[in-house]
Amino acid sequence: MEIQIDKDINDGTESTSTVSSISYPLENALYSGNSTRKIYDYLNDLKDEKKFPKNLTFIDAHLDEATGMSAVAFIDEETGKEIVGFTVTNLDTGNIYGVKDDEK
Helix, strand or coil: CCCCCCCCCCCCCCHHHHHHHHHHHHHHHHHCCCCHHHHHHHHHHHHHCCCCCCCEEEEEEEEECCCCEEEEEEEECCCCEEEEEEECCCHHHCEECCEEHHHC
């Protein structure tokens, strides 16, 4: 599995910007059938390579295919705060803002 993340993200990138930037790629990973465990392992591998903030730990992600929305959650190990990133709409699910194709 490979997740296409911004090439400028590294082990020192600011936390909330990283979560914002990676929300859509993680949504795509879920949509492609990858498990949250695979995502967790992949992000930890990126940390080992200094290509992901060392202070961010992936907690969970969820894709709601009915609405096309998703969320990802991380904990910032330096602050102890959880950071949640949301995507608005995944057009591949056939929905726009929660409206199904046959309701448009």
